[in-house]
Amino acid sequence: MSGIRYSRDRRQHDRLVAFECQDCGWVSYPEQRRTCKRCGAAPAEFEEVQLAERGEVQTYVVQSRLPEEFETPQPVAVVDLPQVDGEGEPARVYGLLTETDGDDLEVGREVVARYRELFTAGDRPVHSFKFAPPRAESIGTDGDGAGDRGGEGER
Amino acid sequence: MTRDAYVLGRGMIDFGERYEDSFDDLLEEAYLALLDDVNVGSDEIDAAWYGTLDVADEGMSGAAVAHATGLFETPITQVVNACATGSDAVRNAVLAVESGQVDCALVIGAEKMRDTAEGLISLAAEKRVWRGRGVTMPAFFGMRATRHMEEYGTTREQIAEVSVKNHRHGSMYPHAHYKFECSVDDVLSSTTISEPLNLYDCCPVTDGAAAVLIGTEDLAREHAPELVRVAGTGLSSDSFVRGNDASLTHFPATRDASSRAYEASGYGPEDVDVAEVHDCFSITELVTYEDLGFCEVGDGGRFVAEGRADLDGEVAVNPSGGLLAKGHPIGATGVAQVAEIYEQLIGQAGDVQVDGVEVGLQHNIGVGRNATGSVSCVNVLERV
Structure with missing residues (x-):
């Protein structure tokens, strides 16, 4: 698989940059395109906004059946990430969770985006984030998992 | 000027683990089952719409149907629209x-x-970009x-309860x-x-094919035992x-697709007597009751538990x-559902x-676009 498709949206994934529709306020993430997916404005006027790393779980599941490269149980959640300045709407983002006991998850729980190498595309590492409970509350780990970059496979 | 479209006949085959049969064998069997049901000659078929995601990578393009059926020199269009592929093929016809x-x-x-070496879970989890991955x-x-x-x-x-009901029905359904x-x-x-879904909340991995014939009122009067009109x-x-x-x-895709089908047909959810809906997972059917308007939003759990979706509900x-x-052989699923609604109506x-x-509804909901997008198709049929 070519790595090029992962370089196009890299800024959004590396730095939680999102795009707010100036007509309806919808926050587009991770894609920036020229039309609004909610109000249909075409072309829409988008302004860049910065998302916070901490957001709220809207819903989730805990996956038990996945290919070997994924750790299981593997929770996945839809998370609303607010804008850093506290204004406007949150972006609705979904993603895998790590360092999380599935029994500890619930709708409304706070989680934090933690950056890591998610996988490799050809020879290139692809960096983005997984969600995890805020550090002081993390369950079943005492580790400093944030920012891990080495090793093999999915983490 | 538009005119009405009718179902002229159907060809259903047994769904299951069809290891002995190739993709072409399944197509051929469904086509022959259709010709067994409705007495038309192949020269009377003007065009075909063909639904498949081609998961097994051997049925790409209308040429696959031409080869399996002998319908050469016929316009055949492949339709691909996630799990709404089969129902959208019907809609196009x-x-x-x-x-x-x-x-x-x-x-x-x-x-x-069942012919994919990599496995469907692997395909779904590993081939998507970015956040859909895994x-x-x-x-x-x-x-x-x-x-x-x-x-x-x-x-x-x-x-x-959705799974319990559907397995009870399935135990009585020959295919x-x-x-x-x-x-x-x-x-x-x-x-x-x-979690929260278990194995029996999930549809199995199944081979299958199905066919229906869609045509004019004149042809329906000539060939079909009852007049079944595609109302919307x-x-x-x-x-x-x-x-x-x-x-x-x-x-929301189901809500919009069904609104369109209800409006076109002149029927509403209260008129529907029988429905074949998309229950890829138990929860899918439960929320679909609500999206189609069979019950109030939030009431789907009670709707099924109280037997209101049973054969006599x-x-x-x-x-x-x-x-x-x-x-759920994806490309066949929606076509089979239309065939089953037709069987109910006749x-x-x-x-x-x-x-x-008197009124039947068929529904699919599918997922695509990096696991975020959904697509829905709804067809409403009536016995005239």
Whole structure:
């Protein structure tokens, strides 16, 4: 698989940059395109906004059946990430969770985006984030998992 | 000027693990079953719409149908629209007949789900870009279950009741893949797949094919035992990530597609006697009751638990056993559902026949676009 498709949206994934529709306020993430997916404005006027790393779980599941490269149980959640300045709407983002006991998850729980190498595309590492409970509350780990970059496979 | 489209006949084959049969064999068998049901010559078929995702990578393009059926020198269009592929193929044939361009259209769908070496979970989890990576179909649908329980107090047992009902129906339906009955306890104690969904909340991996013939009123009067008109169709798309809170629990695409089909047909949810709906997972059917308007939003759990979706309920939902028992060979699924609604409307549904049916509805919801987008197709049929 070519790595090029992962370089196009890299800024959004590396730095939680999102795009707010100036007509309806919808926050587009991770894609920036020229039309609004909610109000249909075409072309829409988008302004860049910065998302916070901490957001709220809207819903989730805990996956038990996945290919070997994924750790299981593997929770996945839809998370609303607010804008850093506290204004406007949150972006609705979904993603895998790590360092999380599935029994500890619930709708409304706070989680934090933690950056890591998610996988490799050809020879290139692809960096983005997984969600995890805020550090002081993390369950079943005492580790400093944030920012891990080495090793093999999915983490 | 438009005219009406009718179902002229259907060809159903047994769904299941068809290891001995190739993709072409399945197409050929469905086509022959159709010709066995309706006495038309191949030279009377003006065009064909062909539904397949081609999971097995051997059925690309209309040429696959030409080879399997002998319908050469015939316009054949492949339709691909996620899990709404088969129903959208029907819809396209209906539009062609209504437009006056085509008098007699074959719709045929097929999928060889069990021939993929990599496995479907692997395909779903590893081939997507970015955030869709590692997110499987049971997760995409299961997230609705979590939120529905949280928001509406739906119970895990109520969700299981969908599977119990559909397996009960499937045990009586001759073409179903799995013909066993199960209890709520069986569902709750089956292997965890994507919590809160267990194995018996998930449809099996199934090979299959199905065909229907769509044509003019004149042809229907000549060939069909009863006049079954396609009263309305609807197709729509939506996304998980548009910030629409309804999509956390429901499928706005189903709401829009069914609104279109209801409006075109002049019928509403209260008129529907029998429905074949998309139950790829138990929770999918539960929220679909609400999206189609069979009950109030939030009431799907009670709707199934109180037997209102049973064969003798308010709306008989999935008399065939649905995808949960019958199986879900993607390209064939929607075509088979239309064939089953047709069988209900002409009174030839055997052990799962529903009494007094006049209006039937067929529904699919599919997922695509990096596991965020959904697409729905709804077709409403009536006995004239």
